Amino acid sequence: MTAAVGTRVRTVLAAARPGPPLVARDLYRFYRAGSEETLALRGVSLAVGAGEVVVVSGPSGSGKSTLLALLAGLDEPDGGQVRVAGELMSHRPEGERTLLRRRLIGVLRQTGNLVDHLDVRANLQLVQRIRGRGGPTGPSVAELLDQVSLGHRARAMPAELSGGELARAGLAVALAAAPAVLIADEPTGELDLANERRVLELFRGAAEGGAAIVIASHSPEVAAAADRVLLMADGRWTEPHVQVAP
Numbered sequence: 487m488t489a490a491v492g493t494r495v496r497t498v499l500a501a502a503r504p505g506p507p508l509v510a511r512d513l514y515r516f517y518r519a520g521s522e523e524t525l526a527l528r529g530v531s532l533a534v535g536a537g538e539v540v541v542v543s544g545p546s547g548s549g550k551s552t553l554l555a556l557l558a559g560l561d562e563p564d565g566g567q568v569r570v571a572g573e574l575m576s577h578r579p580e581g582e583r584t585l586l587r588r589r590l591i592g593v594l595r596q597t598g599n600l601v602d603h604l605d606v607r608a609n610l611q612l613v614q615r616i617r618g619r620g621g622p623t624g625p626s627v628a629e630l631l632d633q634v635s636l637g638h639r640a641r642a643m644p645a646e647l648s649g650g651e652l653a654r655a656g657l658a659v660a661l662a663a664a665p666a667v668l669i670a671d672e673p674t675g676e677l678d679l680a681n682e683r684r685v686l687e688l689f690r691g692a693a694e695g696g697a698a699i700v701i702a703s704h705s706p707e708v709a710a711a712a713d714r715v716l717l718m719a720d721g722r723w724t725e726p727h728v729q730v731a732p
Contacts, residue, residue: 507571507666507698508534508557514565515552515721526552528721529566534667534698539689541709542702544718550702551671553718557700558593558669559583571666588617592660592697594670599656600644606655607631607640610662617663630658634688650681657688661697668692670701674708686711 515527527549534540542550555561557568559575568575570590575583587593600609610627631637634654639647647655653673660668668689674682682705690711693699701708709715717724 506533506535508532508700509569510553510557510566511568512566513553513556513563513568515549515556515561516564526721527556527563530718530722531566532557532700532716534700536666536696536698537693538714539693539699539701539712541712541715542700542718543704543709543715544724548718549721550718552721554669554671554700554702557667558591559587560593589663590666592663592665592668594656594660594668594673596672596675597652599659600652602644605641605643606636606647606658609644609655609659613659613662625661625664627662630662633661633691634658635684649676650678650684653677653681653685654688657685657692661692664695665697668697668699670699670703672703673701674703674705679707682707 510530510532513527513530514525517524517526530549530553532540532553542553544550552561556563556576557570559568559570563576567577570586573586573590575586600606601612604612607627610630614627625633627640628637631640634657636651636654636658639651639655642651644652644655653676657673660670670689674685677685686708689699689701701712703709
C-alpha cells in the first residue's frame with residue numbers, strides 16, 4: 487500500500503470506526519433438509535482488531551465458509567450476533583444488512599469479484615459509487631489501480647486478465663471504499679506462488695491501513711502471513727482462539 491493510500495485509509499477508519507472492527511459472539515447455524523438437521527456452527531466467537539490478519543483453517547465442511555458468510559452479513563445466524571464497527575449486523579432485515587455491508591465490509595471471493603461486462607476501472611467506479619453513498623469513501627480509482635499494480639490494465643475486461651491480475655483486481659474492488667473489515671474466502675487458491683505472495687503483500691498493506699482481515703484458507707503461505715491462525719473442526723474452534731505457528 488502506498489503511503490498516501492495508507493494514510494487516507496487510516497484517517498477514515500480512525501475517525502469513523504472506534505473499537506474492534508469485528509466482533510462475533512456465540513454464533514450458531516443450523517441447516518435442515520427434511521427430518522435431517524446439520525449444525526454447521528456451534529457457538530463460535532471471534533474478535534478481530536484493526537490492523538490484524540486472522541486466518542481460519544480447517545478441513546472441508548468444518549464451517550469456515552459458513553462463518554465467513556455470517557461475518558459478512560450474507561447469511562443470518564440462528565443464535566449469537568455479529569457487530570461490525572460497532573453496528574449490529576445480524577438479526578436485522580436483509581436490506582439493512584446489505585447497506586451495512588456496502589459501507590463497512592469488503593468481500594473477496596475466489597472468483598466472481600468483477601462484473602463481467604465492465605472493465606477494471608468501471609468495476610472500481612461502480613463499487614465506490616454504491617458504497618460511498620452516505621459515508622466516507624476510500625482511495626481514488628487511480629490510487630487503487632496503482633496499489634495493485636494494474637494501472638496499465640484499467641481498460642481491460644475481466645476475461646482479458648490473467649489469474650493473478652483477476653485476484654489483484656478483486657482485492658482492489660474489496661478495498662474500494664476503505665472497509666473496516668475485509669473478508670476473503672480462499673482468495674489465493676488458484677494462484678501460483680509468486681502471485682499468491684503478491685496478493686498477501688496487498689492484504690498486509692490493507693491491515694497496515696487499519697482494516698481487520700479474516701481469511702479462510704488452507705495455504706501455508708497465507709498462514710505464514712497471518713497474525714493469528716485459528717483451526718476449526720465440526721463447527722467450532724479446536725481450541726478457544728488457538729494460535730498456530732505456521
